[in-house]
Amino acid sequence: MRSLHHRVSFKAPGDDWYDGKVDHYRVALVRNPCKRHRHPKARSFPATVAAGKTQKLELPRRLSPVSMWAVDEAGNRGRAYQFAYPCPVSG
Incomplete structure (x- = not known):
């Protein structure tokens, strides 16, 4: 049976550089990778x-290509990364 998810893994960023833990990650479908989007329908992953450490996320197969970024407890966004499946994501 074919999986409905893609597992991605990457080196987890910290809340303040590499100190502590971010609150969550936001992931959004990228319709046009050449344009900057606000991603109103982004999904949160804890x-x-x-x-x-190595963070692993199971993302829905239908989300590709995606933009992903870390968010701290104050709502500050980290740098966004874009990638398409299947590909390894490294930090």
Whole structure:
């Protein structure tokens, strides 16, 4: 049976550089990678590991290509990364 998800893994960023843990990650479908989007329909995924550890997320197969970024408890966004499946994501 074919999986309905893609597992991506990456080195988790910290809340303040590599200190602490971010609150969550936001992931959004990228319709046009050449334009900057606000991503009103982005989905949240919880951050489960400390900075520097390997974070794994199971993303819906229908989301590709995607833009993903970390968000801290104050709502500050980290740098957005864009990628398409299947590909390894490294930090």
